[in-house]
Amino acid sequence: LPGLVRAWGQARRKEDSRFMLTGDQYKSSLNDGRRVYWNGKRVTDLTGCPALKSSIDAVARTYDAAYRPGDRAVSELLQLPTSADALAARMSLHTEWLTEISFMCVMTALTAASRIAARCPERAAAIRAYVDMLQHQDLRITECITDAKGDRSLAPGKQHDADAYLRVVERRPGGIVVRGAKLHVSHAAIGHELLVMPTKAMKPDEGDYAVAFAASVNSPGISIVTVGEPTPGDPRDFPFSSREFVPQCFVIFDDVFIPDERVFLDGEPDLAATFAHALGLWTRAGGLVNLADDADCLVGFAQLIAEANGLDKFVHIREKISDMVIHATIIRATLEASLKNCERTTDGMMIPDELFANAGKYLHAANWSLMIRHLQDIGGGSVLTSPSISDCENDEIGALVQNYMRGKQGVDGRYRLRLLHAIRDYTLTSYGSYKSFSNLHGGGGLYAQRLVTRNRYDMERAKRLALKAADLSGAAP
């Protein structure tokens, strides 16, 4: 049986396998010879690895939920939105992270294809063929963008270590050989494919670094180090930690051969940033529905704990909640504005407006830590110091614990405890820290998000407005 499964894994990219996967088939497909490491050791059984198990199970459940039998069936999770409503609907359809990343990769690849098509029609065609394969084989793919980078003050071509940015080290008939590392790749170890692209614009003499391609996770020469593991805990005390964990992967390309039909860019430095820009659009805009809901969820927690504590009428509490409400309202406004101003590509897909999406993403990232501070401030010390639910069940002290944990009349101690624990888990455990950190860095860090907002803004119009207001319309140089 294992041999069979493995054979399936190896065979899965064959042209004739055009059908959707079940959860079990997904799990089997991971047994394909990939090289994954964790805490210093090679992982031989992915589905049993503590760092990966819960994520694999979640992905499998998503496969099962979406599964439709039949040859050439295509998962709705990988289909392209072709109307404003479909775009809004797809963006609202948060399943689990690997699936969402796969959708964003597909959209990124096609957006990039439409932007390079004029200059490189055959590369654009390769991308479209590749996406068609992904859709028909129902694969999951993660995006590899950030390089090791070495000394950040030096350009890729000036590094002490030429591999600090991933590059082409050899060009052979039929393909290229690449070397380097890609960092911060969520879920790389449990997907099927990697979409690899340059981290930024390249200079004319950096052609070897201007390379984008797709690689199967089990390609010879690829090693993946996965970082971290979920914290075990009573789900009543840790509702989030016990449900969701995103393994962060460090992907090493040690002279990996990429066949021509999977090379999407090679040696055209002036197009290097096209893929990153398309990815930026989709990472920032694609998650905006979730960010807006996260912001609302935070307001909800604040209001619930304020009510449970009997503090909801206190002005200083209400003022903090007002801050949170205003934050949530801005984020939603940017979402609404981004959807209202969405545009159709030449390929017929709808893409959200980037200026508004980016501003929303930035504001969420920039303000999240303050919103968390507000929630913790409103929640009070008991967010951290409350006994566990199992303490409530102790024969000797359980009843007293529950009594003393009661809030205002009608709020029983057990409910209030669980609410406090949920807030702790959302903000203070490694789950909470991960959420906070990925809010900050997802989509490229505050500086990049500010830069993109400025670049997408209509500065010429703003200058005209100012000149007109100052009666200087004709006087400007």
Next chain:
Amino acid sequence: LPGLVRAWGQARRKEDSRFMLTGDQYKSSLNDGRRVYWNGKRVTDLTGCPALKSSIDAVARTYDAAYRPGDRAVSELLQLPTSADALAARMSLHTEWLTEISFMCVMTALTAASRIAARCPERAAAIRAYVDMLQHQDLRITECITDAKGDRSLAPGKQHDADAYLRVVERRPGGIVVRGAKLHVSHAAIGHELLVMPTKAMKPDEGDYAVAFAASVNSPGISIVTVGEPTPGDPRDFPFSSREFVPQCFVIFDDVFIPDERVFLDGEPDLAATFAHALGLWTRAGGLVNLADDADCLVGFAQLIAEANGLDKFVHIREKISDMVIHATIIRATLEASLKNCERTTDGMMIPDELFANAGKYLHAANWSLMIRHLQDIGGGSVLTSPSISDCENDEIGALVQNYMRGKQGVDGRYRLRLLHAIRDYTLTSYGSYKSFSNLHGGGGLYAQRLVTRNRYDMERAKRLALKAADLSGAAP
């Protein structure tokens, strides 16, 4: 002739005068016996008063521009938007302040009418008839809401001075007599009518304070103190101050008789806040297009002066401009979201979404002082200390001044000087201070704006989201 004009002024409310006004007719119409005071003296000639002259001229120009001859012609400036596009178009049509205030009063009155119609159908009908009169006589009207308030910690009915909030002191057959003062009434002295409403919700025993009505400015018993005056100055040095000034008025109602057909609310405390809420919606939403443009204009000034100084590539300058760009983008996002979610009243008018509009208004008010700080910071000391344009024209030193005021190559000294002066005038003169202050207080102060945002927010949805996320959907009290 003066007698004739005055007669016209007195006659203008007659049922048979249904035509639009020219600028001259508007000026004549102000000569109607109104009692206006300035700097301790009665103003006998409004059009010659330094505090009012420039505003009256601006209003007259707007009348002339909108004028269409013909019986029963109605100005487009006072017509109601009945589609989302018409709403957006009307909100973009900034003419001058008195006209905009008049439009907001009309919308406020009709919005309130639709909200009280079920309870008080005859009051609603009176409002609609009154609006029809305003439209057909082409009148200008200002809104009187803020009371003197006395001790803010006491309710209207508990004040040491019963008149601290405007109230009904007598009810006679055919009408009521009111007493009190209304503060912060922009342009009251140069409009025709006053729309008077309670400043807030009233308690059951405060029926005398629950009074809304319309009064002609020249009604016996009404006195208006107008505050401030435009600063004179060379328009090349002061492009804003020399163009726009908003007289702030303090309106005293010293036992004024209001006929029944002009009474829109009397003695129904639970409806007292309806008018204020409608006004709040229109003041905050109505001005949002301008706020969004103001925010863009500020960005424009910052970019222009940075370019003129050769500083536009400096990272710390770009970062400040990014802050301003992000601010401008949020404000515009709230505008877009407010328009996208506009709603139709039972009367067929379109009204913008209040949650988004209010959040935008608040953010603009809250952040304006920081945005101004950024602009002044980018502009540098020369914003304040630059020689005047007339210094450039002095035979002895003019050429040197111009030379030394040059910025980067191609930016001549005279252009740069005027740009610096424009920034000074926009931010540092009494014009700039007025703009800043009215941004802060227009629509009711930060606290009120925060309160309204919280009240309009869907808190129940937020709580459901949080409970669901924490697996507590069934456990909440």
Next chain:
Amino acid sequence: LPGLVRAWGQARRKEDSRFMLTGDQYKSSLNDGRRVYWNGKRVTDLTGCPALKSSIDAVARTYDAAYRPGDRAVSELLQLPTSADALAARMSLHTEWLTEISFMCVMTALTAASRIAARCPERAAAIRAYVDMLQHQDLRITECITDAKGDRSLAPGKQHDADAYLRVVERRPGGIVVRGAKLHVSHAAIGHELLVMPTKAMKPDEGDYAVAFAASVNSPGISIVTVGEPTPGDPRDFPFSSREFVPQCFVIFDDVFIPDERVFLDGEPDLAATFAHALGLWTRAGGLVNLADDADCLVGFAQLIAEANGLDKFVHIREKISDMVIHATIIRATLEASLKNCERTTDGMMIPDELFANAGKYLHAANWSLMIRHLQDIGGGSVLTSPSISDCENDEIGALVQNYMRGKQGVDGRYRLRLLHAIRDYTLTSYGSYKSFSNLHGGGGLYAQRLVTRNRYDMERAKRLALKAADLSGAAP
């Protein structure tokens, strides 16, 4: 032997035991019959409990380091500063948390004693005798202030559950009986004594709630629930988590008898806040040296990782570090100002200035989350996603991991990895979350810290300054 040890534990409060403790004696002394619970179970062996073990070891090491033999020896860690220099020195002497808390309790008790001495001389004497006993028996004590509180909108005397605030339920000859719970008590389970005080001012009819006293941890009726446990991990990856953990305790007083000589306040509501105010002073001022060092440490991490990444000359990075430098400088300025303005009590102790100390504490609490955001922003995604040190030691991929983790020339991958891990541990693990949360809530939450700052500020002087500036000195009411 165990019997003997236990006997020692029980005997330790005898008048004749006036000597310092070694680490081993401290450990033995914990075996005194105390009732401690963790994760729903009674803890029978404290020194073996995963939640307590590392803290007990740290305390024992501190005992050993401070130990001096000899009858009547008193630990320098519990002695009172009697000069400005001694105060500064003692405040700089951070040992470990339980010892610091004990010192703060001693100072709090004596500060309160000096403030109630005029009204209640015998209570003040009892406090001084008790402190003398603590010093001569070398005991550790924690402070119990926060009550369960029930409905926060109701006063202690109006609660649905009369025990929501700890209270006297019986007054007997020789002592009182108390009931209630005290929350957020750091280290309660591993100290010897509890200093219990009202959480706030009480109203005239709340005499039963105006109670302060000392209780031995093993007093009949006291149960302690300890919360949380340290996360195990490689110290090279988790330098902070593996070193420090502060158990948070929930202390239940189920009808505990307190003998008269240990009752420090009973039935005088108007003095109820005295203890809390004294504690507030010492919690906020006492930790200020550490806060100032923490702020500097954060700057250090930011600069180190910026340098390692080759980013230290980038303006946007430098600007973020400037923010952190300015924050650190303010905190240190408040410390300097607080020490410069320290005052001597009637008992001869020096106490730091409260206004400056409190402002510093507040600013640290309020800005910490932003400072952490800056550090994480500067550090980049690798703060979260970096392979472990053990990955570096893997035969197959270790060398590659180290290569790709190198920063600018001369910065080797292993050092950079450990620096990134340290930043992760300082900001993203439960250690980091605890630090952040206790920064926020230690000393009573932002609202309380703001309130105290305002109360300690010389408002009358500020009003005089303003009146004089406005030429209104004689005109004010």
Next chain:
Amino acid sequence: LPGLVRAWGQARRKEDSRFMLTGDQYKSSLNDGRRVYWNGKRVTDLTGCPALKSSIDAVARTYDAAYRPGDRAVSELLQLPTSADALAARMSLHTEWLTEISFMCVMTALTAASRIAARCPERAAAIRAYVDMLQHQDLRITECITDAKGDRSLAPGKQHDADAYLRVVERRPGGIVVRGAKLHVSHAAIGHELLVMPTKAMKPDEGDYAVAFAASVNSPGISIVTVGEPTPGDPRDFPFSSREFVPQCFVIFDDVFIPDERVFLDGEPDLAATFAHALGLWTRAGGLVNLADDADCLVGFAQLIAEANGLDKFVHIREKISDMVIHATIIRATLEASLKNCERTTDGMMIPDELFANAGKYLHAANWSLMIRHLQDIGGGSVLTSPSISDCENDEIGALVQNYMRGKQGVDGRYRLRLLHAIRDYTLTSYGSYKSFSNLHGGGGLYAQRLVTRNRYDMERAKRLALKAADLSGAAP
């Protein structure tokens, strides 16, 4: 008489005139042939010029108040502090701006002298001799630092206009000839002397720009354009505007000869920044007492108007006042810390600690606009819209105006009006705008202030702290 006065003016620099000046003598001394321009015209009578008159009067009053007769008497206003207490006392002694600037120039010159003495002993001696002359002739001097700068992205030596930075155009026996302009020079037109220095560090090939010297205001080739004028107004309505005005001057050096004994630096680019650094220290530290008092004054206004309005118990008002209190407390803490850590120069003068002073200056500049927003927010719309005091005196409406302007019981309308007007004048008139703007730009703009704070901070200590905390002390590169 005019001829005599003029002769005195020309003679005043003679070695034998070593006595203090009276106010009248000061006024006469201005009649020395200086070339001052205002609004495009040459000013022939300085004491009668609307832009200068009130400032000249204020300076004259200060002369009279400090005057002591007698040969060789030296004004205490120009003496050097030689102890920590004297430093604190002198810094608290705010007289009027020109005198304070003169004191800062003296301290700057001597601080720079002590820093260049090793390299250029004869230049240091020239400075000391010059300061001795200033003291004994009781002169007033202003500092000229900011150049015209042209294109800010280019170094002085790379400008399109070589004169964009002031430079030596000729070196003759006995002196040098300089050309260029200096901007933002407060009070230049009404002082006697100018202390001129390079605006920043210079590169090796920019020796001609590395020039510092003193020039008499009436030196041939110097022209001064003075900008702005005080707004006239009833002092009861405008207590600040009617009292204080700081003329901003644009100083042109059109080939001015400077004799050798007044040249303090020439041709040593590596010392060019020494003068600017010394000036930075004194501008930032010297004004810190006033900044601390300004911050307190702002709190006072907020509290007074809140009380007058009956709003002082409202939580949202108290929270805003808390923000202001915290701000004022930080500024004062930096002052206290700067004085506590003052240092003695080799010349025996005391200089305040620069790190703390600079942080305080920065925080005041950065937060002032928010503090003003708070004050205006608390004050309400009446800050802008209140009738004038003369309206209170109108026979017809004065009594009503006063009645309606009353606040809470006991607060009469006239007092409240004047308080509101004072707040308007402090924050909304051109006086207020000037205050706000000079807070921002005085001492060099936010970026410069941040830079200096970072440069003065002990970064190496911070790095050591972080490395030690992370157990990496030995591992750093």
